[in-house]
Amino acid sequence: MRVLVIGSGGREHALVWKIAQSALVDKIFTAPGNGGTQSQGAINTPLADNDIDALAAFVRKEKIDLVVPGPELPLTLGITDRMRAQGTACFGPDAYGARIEGSKAFAKEIMARTHVPTASSAVFSDARSAQSHARKMGAPLVIKADGLAAGKGVVVARTDEQIRQAINDIMTARTFGPAGDRVVMEEFLEGEEVSLLCFCDGKNAVPLPSAQDHKAARDNDQGPNTGGMGAYSPAPILDDNGLEKMTDIAVRPVLKELAAQGHPFVGVLYAGLMMTASGPRVLEYNARFGDPECQPLLMRMRGDIVRIMLDCINGKLDPNSVVCSGQTALGVVLAAKGYPGDYSRGHVITGIDRAEATTGGIKVFHGGTTVRGDALVSNGGRVLCVTALGDDLEQARKNAYAAMERIRMPDSFYRTDIGIKGIRHLAGQEG
Numbered sequence: 001m002r003v004l005v006i007g008s009g010g011r012e013h014a015l016v017w018k019i020a021q022s023a024l025v026d027k028i029f030t031a032p033g034n035g036g037t038q039s040q041g042a043i044n045t046p047l048a049d050n051d052i053d054a055l056a057a058f059v060r061k062e063k064i065d066l067v068v069p070g071p072e073l074p075l076t077l078g079i080t081d082r083m084r085a086q087g088t089a090c091f092g093p094d095a096y097g098a099r100i101e102g103s104k105a106f107a108k109e110i111m112a113r114t115h116v117p118t119a120s121s122a123v124f125s126d127a128r129s130a131q132s133h134a135r136k137m138g139a140p141l142v143i144k145a146d147g148l149a150a151g152k153g154v155v156v157a158r159t160d161e162q163i164r165q166a167i168n169d170i171m172t173a174r175t176f177g178p179a180g181d182r183v184v185m186e187e188f189l190e191g192e193e194v195s196l197l198c199f200c201d202g203k204n205a206v207p208l209p210s211a212q213d214h215k216a217a218r219d220n221d222q223g224p225n226t227g228g229m230g231a232y233s234p235a236p237i238l239d240d241n242g243l244e245k246m247t248d249i250a251v252r253p254v255l256k257e258l259a260a261q262g263h264p265f266v267g268v269l270y271a272g273l274m275m276t277a278s279g280p281r282v283l284e285y286n287a288r289f290g291d292p293e294c295q296p297l298l299m300r301m302r303g304d305i306v307r308i309m310l311d312c313i314n315g316k317l318d319p320n321s322v323v324c325s326g327q328t329a330l331g332v333v334l335a336a337k338g339y340p341g342d343y344s345r346g347h348v349i350t351g352i353d354r355a356e357a358t359t360g361g362i363k364v365f366h367g368g369t370t371v372r373g374d375a376l377v378s379n380g381g382r383v384l385c386v387t388a389l390g391d392d393l394e395q396a397r398k399n400a401y402a403a404m405e406r407i408r409m410p411d412s413f414y415r416t417d418i419g420i421k422g423i424r425h426l427a428g429q430e431g
């Protein structure tokens with residue numbers, strides 16, 4: 001098979017790495033890819049992930065058999081609809097189904113129809129009524145731009161002034177453009193977050209083990225939200241029983257509803273959960289693998305991912321085909337100084353081979369990297385995700401940080417506390 005992976009981050013490198021292990025595959029292309037996908041043997045193609053016409057023409061020209069979109073943008077722009085129209089298999093939902101991520105208001109509608117536990121909310125399409133509703137509610141409140149905003153469209157407002165400012169930025173100043181045509185205003189919830197990702201074939205949902213991301217830029221969840229500074233799996237806060245229960249509560253009813261609306265959801269449906277004192281709540285849905293959750297999850301996954309993707313596309317996902325090792329995996333993101341704000345590119349990166357040789361079960365997935373001459377240089381905010389396996393969380397954490405210490409990149413930083421919440425949980429369970 002000839003496979004095209006769309007995207008350029010750590011998730012896409014992990015997907016290429018896993019797809020390359022499939023006996024079904026003889027060639028992999030990435031659009032646009034990065035320094036890691038190239039070193040993994042894939043052919044990087046300078047096509048943007050939102051240029052659906054160019055991607056469709058490339059698929060025809062190269063006789064691609066399977067398309068795997070990594071990020072949400074091409075999915076919301078209808079890459080799957082386009083691929084289906086030209087008879088090419090594509091692992092992801094159609095544009096209608098991708099609205100579960102592309103529109104927070106749509107997701108809330110679906111959750112209301114299917115009684116998924118979530119924060120109470122209201123949707124506004126004009127700033128004046130949004131502001132007056134907010135004044136009535138008062139802080140704390142969560143303000144979300146309806147459309148895609150690259151993970152930056154959500155403000156957890158803890159003061160009335162922050163609420164006013166957030167609505168003004170999103171709806172009046174239009175910081176996120178048309179994504180701010182509407183806002184979702186939500187009840188503020190408190191609790192630990194955990195990610196539930198499921199393979200879906202339109203009817204059936206099969207969960208991957210739980211995973212926990214770290215959104216804030218600095219240790220102890222301090223600093224601005226980022227695309228994610230590290231993740232590990234499994235997350236003790238959601239054990240296998242909880243996983244199955246939450247798949248029944250938060251994923252299978254949504255699948256049923258989307259199918260009833262004529263758009264069976266094929267791909268990965270990712271529910272962002274918060275474990276509150278009054279029970280689990282769904283904060284949001286993503287219609288793709290998370291980044292950085294994808295990296296530790298694929299490190300643990302056994303079996304042929306291409307086989308599973310094709311079974312999802314053909315509506316015959318076998319629950320027993322999604323198997324993961326009992327080991328724990330943990331990934332730490334190396335980011336450029338200044339991320340998620342302004343940062344510089346072009347920093348030389350060294351030590352990756354030494355890092356991967358630290359112990360067995362280490363893989364350094366590239367995010368924002370590119371090759372310049374014979375040097376590997378940084379080319380984004382989140383540059384690498386150093387991911388390690390271990391027999392338990394302590395060991396996976398130790399292995400990942402030992403490997404990270406061998407990597408050199410000027411003007412970079414990483415969080416030192418990835419996995420600590422899980423270790424505290426385990427200690428609490430033992431206590």
Ligand SMILES: Nc1ncnc2c1ncn2[C@@H]1O[C@H](COP(=O)(O)OP(=O)(O)OP(=O)(O)O)[C@@H](O)[C@H]1O
Binds near residue numbers: 150187
């Ligand atoms: N109702 C809520 N109460 C408290 N915090 C919330 C609430 N909703 C969202 N958050 C916080 O804001 C973060 C981002 O919100 P959400 O996941 O809805 O948006 P997103 O931009 O789509 O994120 P992602 O990039 O993970 O897809 C959450 O991870 C959580 O920390």
Ligand SMILES: [Mg+2]
Binds near residue numbers: 101284286
């Ligand atoms: Mg999201």
